[in-house]
Amino acid sequence: MAATAPSQVPSPTPSPAPSPRPEKITMANALNQALRDAMRADDTVLVFGEDVGPLGGVFRITDGLTAEFGERRCFDTPLAESGILGMAIGMAMNGMRPVVEMQFDAFAYPAFEQLVSHAAKMRNRTRGRAGVPIVVRVPYAGGIGGVEHHCDSSEAYYAHTPGLHVVAPADPADAYGLLRRAIESPDPVIFLEPKKLYFSRAEADLTLPVPPIGRAVVRRPGTDATLIAYGPAVPVALEAAEAAAQEGRSLQVVDLRSIVPFDDETVCAAVRSTGRAVVVAEAAGFASVSSEVVARVTERCFHSLHAPIRRVTGFDIPYPPPKLEHVQLPSVDRILDTVDDLQWEFA
Amino acid sequence: MAATAPSQVPSPTPSPAPSPRPEKITMANALNQALRDAMRADDTVLVFGEDVGPLGGVFRITDGLTAEFGERRCFDTPLAESGILGMAIGMAMNGMRPVVEMQFDAFAYPAFEQLVSHAAKMRNRTRGRAGVPIVVRVPYAGGIGGVEHHCDSSEAYYAHTPGLHVVAPADPADAYGLLRRAIESPDPVIFLEPKKLYFSRAEADLTLPVPPIGRAVVRRPGTDATLIAYGPAVPVALEAAEAAAQEGRSLQVVDLRSIVPFDDETVCAAVRSTGRAVVVAEAAGFASVSSEVVARVTERCFHSLHAPIRRVTGFDIPYPPPKLEHVQLPSVDRILDTVDDLQWEFA
Amino acid sequence: MVFDWQPAQNPFMTRDAALLLPSTEPVTLIDPDGDPVPVGHDMPDPQALVRAYAALITARRFNDQANALVRQGRLAVYPSSHGQEACQVACVQVLDPGDWLFPTYRDSAAIVARGVDPVRALTLLRGDWHCGYDPHATRVAPQATPLATHLLHAVGVAHAARLRGEPTVAMAVCGDGATSEGDFHEALNFAAVFRTPVVFFVQNNEYAISVPLARQTAAPSLAHKGIGYGVPGARVDGNDVAALLTVLGAAVTRARAGEGPQLVEAHTYRVQPHTNADDPGRYRSADEVTPWLARDPITRLEPYLRGRALLDDEKIAGYAAEAEELAARMRAGLGEDTVADYRDLFAHVYAEPTPQLREQQALVADELSREEAR
């Protein structure tokens, strides 16, 4: 059931306009503001999906949009995800920029064929004549005590599909900036919103531009080893780096932000600078985005590596129930254990 | 459209019983015989899907099954893949062993939710009480001059999904043996049938057991470098090894056979014995099975490697049209170029 | 194995439309005041109504207790069927022991009515990783969350039984919202083409979370979807357990007799929030809810039964006590903390764990042993 959101979901009270001085806002606020600003800036931007209208979405990310922009620009659809995505593709073929919400990660699966066989391929199969500028927002991943089917990390399915862009923000400012850039993109963007970060607050100056889709960012400098993370794993990686610093080890943290396109340049430069790396991701590890990161960075940086790149990922199991999700989620301890394992004796 | 099969599809004439002396048969023969023998051995084995009845499937893999076993055990369904898979799950929950056909790789996508959220998870969500012993046969990958949507290499989607077994045979004997084992498996098996190998012949003694699901096999010994391949890439890898031998380089070829479970032992032993490896696969490389092979073998064999493990895979593009598919498919030349690149100067 | 199966034979596609269309109004047998409605349908057997009454009391108490438990943090989430108990009870009471029930997250009360222990029935909603009961022993499928997907499993289970010559009927339950999913369409169509004994039971409670029925369909009724598959559609008052027993009972009988699948739409209303986490004030007014309270399934049946000397204060007190006992069992069972064992996460992914899973489990074991050592 959808409403596993905390019963007192804070309603994001959007600031009327991005304020010049950084304020502490939640990622939910930032996303809401991004939708609002995009809809103000461009009246071809439309928002639709299940419960995104009067309710404002089960996570309240679309709160107030129907009130401000009317039923025609933010509306509820019948309950059918393939329908939502298929209709969005058609609207995008005819001049609109739909932003659709899949209520939870696992509920995007009915739309898989529309995504893989159409959204991802339409530009190619029309020789560039019919692009599909849609954004598919997916509240995603775990850490929220959700019941089954509400916590899947599904990025690998999308990242493996040529023709899609796949991004995942890790903080409110980037959530705002990446969503604005995703909506402006001429191509379909899978926008993965880490559910567990929706209501965590951080300072965010929404007037500052963020790097484009396709760029990774070093979130913390460090010299001994590099943690590579994205989305919900970024704060954990930062926490691990903080804990390592206490123990005298300097860990660099790279936030991928954009899984496709991938920023080989930033990531490889970071890994070369330390010679050791751990990829941190919540998804099951097998044939995943983390596999790709290990593979491509190793291919490119082999002779700079003092140890094999290691992974801290979810296990290859269905996402666990609330009481056991701590076993599945990358933790500071597991990251530090893995860093300890990076063959420092060869240093 | 389905019928991109060659217009003169040879009708597999099954031998009445596996013959003791190896004969040359096609993979299509072998698969047909495996279905037939499994249905004879166990009357809970049922075959259904689109056009698998009187037509015998667009590739004729189910040829003659309705005639031999009747409409109740081999039958056509309405045209709906989620329906086929969902019904199969229910039948498996109630004592049957359905073998379903997805007509082409890309036409399995409508069944994605049933596969990921149910087939893969039912055993777990019933604490082992309700397993789903189904086999999903997918005529897969390219090399047949097919039009769009008929040549996808979709294994990464399945391999990344915990709860599924994923196998791909590369020759008739293994096709027979793996399919028999898949049908006997208590768990859902995605059975990937390389379309381009359907009508290639090889000697096959169907009475000989094949290794179980989960085991890789060294198909050709070699000492200089290891080629790791599965499904449609295996014959190409073997051909490359043959060509390399002419040039005095000894390439070992490992046929994974089973992507999930993965045979770390055989693969790592092979790579350690040569110190160099190239993974060969038809699928787009990003976040794929080949990424996983590179990542896990590097993690395990780092200090035995003289060079980074390299990949020869499809590019990250929609599968090309017939006239350009040679650009996408791993070729002997590209494999040999990549082998040449394995930093022999460090030997 | 006994095979006794033929698909639908409709070479000329001339099934009579009149037999497939639902009635213009939903069937009601007992009106909101407890008076019988004079229509051409049989009233269920009095003892069946008394049994239904007892089950309704239990189901209501179950809902109330589950709501309380979720407030106390003993359940992760609870989608209540308060007000829909007549549907919950009737769809189970019409089944034989060998039949199967395919419930959704909203149908915990039906699962309990089927005889599953209430604490076990709430396993998933408590936040555990499995459904808590044995689907084969109970003939209840795990509660389905991905909407409409389980309707296809019902078709498969019923078809397998039919192939073996077993008289099994599958009762496949879903909501109004779920009828919009492609799997609803495919399930009805497969069942119709193979003449599979499934009763598709739609609890139309007018909402899918916040989305009202008018945004879900423009059809005259959801039961009008049946004819598009060659499946007879029926409409019934979802708060009238008598009408439900009659209409669902007839549907089960027809399905069992080989007449193929049946579609029954019950008109009811979700008087409570979608789940405890929902905030209905955002999308509907209290005024809309009020009239439905007067159509409550229990307050309607009670005067009818009393008026016919089938129920008295003493009996009511007895049923209430039984329900109270069930509630006490729920409090006790769900008050206890369960011990979650990480090894369970790896044990049932496959019949045999893969080498990869054994390795991953060993990693956790190692972490834990090091933690303990500290």
Add this chain to the structure above:
Amino acid sequence: MVFDWQPAQNPFMTRDAALLLPSTEPVTLIDPDGDPVPVGHDMPDPQALVRAYAALITARRFNDQANALVRQGRLAVYPSSHGQEACQVACVQVLDPGDWLFPTYRDSAAIVARGVDPVRALTLLRGDWHCGYDPHATRVAPQATPLATHLLHAVGVAHAARLRGEPTVAMAVCGDGATSEGDFHEALNFAAVFRTPVVFFVQNNEYAISVPLARQTAAPSLAHKGIGYGVPGARVDGNDVAALLTVLGAAVTRARAGEGPQLVEAHTYRVQPHTNADDPGRYRSADEVTPWLARDPITRLEPYLRGRALLDDEKIAGYAAEAEELAARMRAGLGEDTVADYRDLFAHVYAEPTPQLREQQALVADELSREEAR
């Protein structure tokens, strides 16, 4: 942007069933002998029938030529619409220039009837990587192979146009088999709920490859699916271009007038194999095909028009010559080998190639330059 959109308002779900159900028999206006059938439907304007005749001749010639070209290896595959040309022609003739056509792989003749160059129309089936024409300029979507998926795109295109206040109607074409897919259901439902101007046109040719209609549905007709969405369903003789023009024309008019989506089922027959690669002898007898040859759309219209002095030998010769000219263009255009450029594979995956794609393209370029150097 002009906004002029309201979803269907059906608070009481009481749309009149009688208005939504199709006729018991398909509408025929001209019988197989070329005689008018006295029914309550208007015969199309004579000039429209003459135009349709010319288009039929062209469509038939197109099919024959494409079949020949596939035999010569000039096309990768050809799914012929031989015998279904009345459907192909009529569904285009009822459209305004601003309307959109959403065709399947079987509807190449319709694409040509819409004015797309025949060589371009066959780009995909020739084995190229793109549809060959500009969907915006031609208002023809790329031919859809994944069944029923494009019906949803039609809903989206029409809805976007409606939001801008444009009078666009989308003609969304699919086969009988495709009606079984979940996307068919979702498309009809979305269109109905949003009252989107789409005409869903099902060419029921009795087969989905080898699977006959009886294995696809147990409904009285496919048009009976409409009522389950609140969409009016109509049945028409799919080999009678006059009836098709009238029924489809009325559907387009209603859709354009804001009456919401329409469902039209044309009863026709696939007289040829599914594609050149098919082997129909495995699943149907020649006897089944024969009666359909007598219902050919062209041999039926010709005597009707001749009888009314709308057609004579001279005119027929003229149309045949035009069709022959088209066939000659096909032979010339498809006889030429196209040069396939590998760079096209990388150019249109995204608006801007990713760094990864640039790297991959460079690898191919390097391979080719080394090959040339050899």
